[in-house]
Amino acid sequence: MxxxxxxxxxxxxxxxxxxxxxxxxxxxxxxxxxxxxxxxxxxxxxxxxxxxxxxxxxxxxxxxxxxxxxxxxxxxxxxxxxxxxxxxxxxxxxxxxxxxxxxxxxxxxxxxxxxxxxxxxxxxxxxxxxxxLAPELSIHGVCVNVSGIGILLRGKSGVGKSETAHTLIGRGHRLIADDVVVLKKISPTTLLGTHDENTKEFLALRSIGLLNVVRLYGQKAFQEKTQIVLDITLKKWEKDELNNELDHEARFTEYMGVQIPSIEIQVQPGRDVAGLIEAAVQNWILKQQGYSAAEEFMERIEKDY
Missing domain, CATH: 3.40.1390.20 (HprK N-terminal domain-like)
Structure with missing residues (x-):
């Protein structure tokens, strides 16, 4: 306790x-x-x-x-x-x-x-x-705040989590934690993501080294904590596994008993992963407002039959 x-x-x-x-x-x-x-x-x-x-x-x-x-x-x-x-x-x-x-x-x-x-x-x-006093769990990954929405980026080492976070920072979003993300359960349905103090403000990029995002880009590039809303796993591109359905079945990842909506994004050179994350965030916001693009599309199709 x-x-x-x-x-x-x-x-x-x-x-x-x-x-x-x-x-x-x-x-x-x-x-x-x-x-x-x-x-x-x-x-x-x-x-x-x-x-x-x-x-x-x-x-x-x-x-x-x-x-x-x-x-x-x-x-x-x-x-x-x-x-x-x-x-x-x-x-x-x-x-x-x-x-x-x-x-x-x-x-x-x-x-x-x-x-x-x-x-x-x-x-x-x-x-x-x-x-x-919140229960804590430390995980390997990156935490960012995109348009006010807390995102966990997970995936194998070298898949591009930190590089993606760097691109998001360049687009006006904020870093919460790199490498070690501390999750805090502050209610039965709420998780906060934060850093472990040692890594505060730091972002590690392969071939470049350790960056202090506040020193480089100003205070707007960093945020102490954020409520976790989406769990995004980055995976290396596998052609046969690319998911092309109109709408995915809802999936969740559980942390300390809290269910967080999760999606997978495949990564390959030239693919705008940061842009896809921004799109995922905006799509999540629309769903919270009661709108589903897939449902609207199917309604249009049904009207033609």
């Missing part, structure tokens, strides 16, 4: 530590955060104790309205479950009572340094946690 620590989110979001500084190495394993509500009135049947707990203006205001003894009881009931940490939107001087509880129970208490809505803070936290 992947995990990060409370210290990681302190650094990522520039949070101030009010209590439990010695416990910042506590593990966080869940990609969602929780905003206590029912727990303050004593209902704990579905309390997600392993999640980061966020207290916004609404929760802090409610706690201030309670008597000292009642507030002590309500907060004590929650800290008793030892969540990884509390993140509070509020002023330090207003949180003395919470600081005391967290200190005694060994729970990091963190506050935001910058003014922002609680909903915005939660959205940023969950996006960060989902990315950091």
């Amino acid at each position: 992947k995990q990060i620590t409370v210290e990681d989110i302190v650094n990522q979001f520039s949070l101030q530590v009010l209590a439990g500084a010695e416990y910042l190495r506590k593990a966080i394993t869940k990609p969602r955060v929780h905003r206590p509500g029912l727990e303050f009135v004593g209902y704990f049947d579905f309390f997600p104790t392993e999640r980061v707990q966020v207290l916004g203006t609404k929760e802090v205001t409610y706690l201030h309205k309670l008597s000292h003894e009642e507030r002590k009881t309500r907060i004590g009931n929650i800290v008793h479950y030892h969540p990884p940490c509390f993140i509070v939107k509020g002023k330090e001087e207003e949180l003395t009572y919470l600081k005391q509880h967290c200190t005694s129970e060994g729970i990091p208490l963190l506050i935001t340094k910058h003014e922002q809505r609680t909903s915005e803070l939660i959205a940023k936290l969950e996006s960060y946690l989902a990315n950091e």
Whole structure:
């Protein structure tokens, strides 16, 4: 199971530590955060104790309205479950009572340094946690973003994956990763493709060597990550295997339980593989909009009979 620590989110979001500084190495394993509500009135049947707990203006205001003894009881009931940490939107001087509880129970208490809505803070936290805690798989290939669509290019070594990516960059598209592509499963149906840091911005071309695409072509040539939408396998040209059907039966490649539509493109000298990839992307976009060229063609044929 992947995990990060409370210290990681302190650094990522520039949070101030009010209590439990010695416990910042506590593990966080869940990609969602929780905003206590029912727990303050004593209902704990579905309390997600392993999640980061966020207290916004609404929760802090409610706690201030309670008597000292009642507030002590309500907060004590929650800290008793030892969540990884509390993140509070509020002023330090207003949180003395919470600081005391967290200190005694060994729970990091963190506050935001910058003014922002609680909903915005939660959205940023969950996006960060989902990315950091997502199951990962590293594969050999190239990842590019073509017209806003994430593409995996796979195939045997030497088939031309990196050269094709270079041509796509020249046409205004973006490199995500070359050689090693890191896939992250951020939901049951969503894969992100990214690099492994070591290969970030680099593209290896036979006979040329290693290129830094940002240094050569500017920041527009590179993107940190992209959602994977199509899986394209490049194969050496084999005449007898060339597929000429009007429309292929849908095929998929599975990565960590996520099905990604896949196609094969045969490669030979002079063939515009980058152009075919651009066409595949635009055709996929049209299909998402409900249009199929093959279906329209068959409808025309049927009208003539």
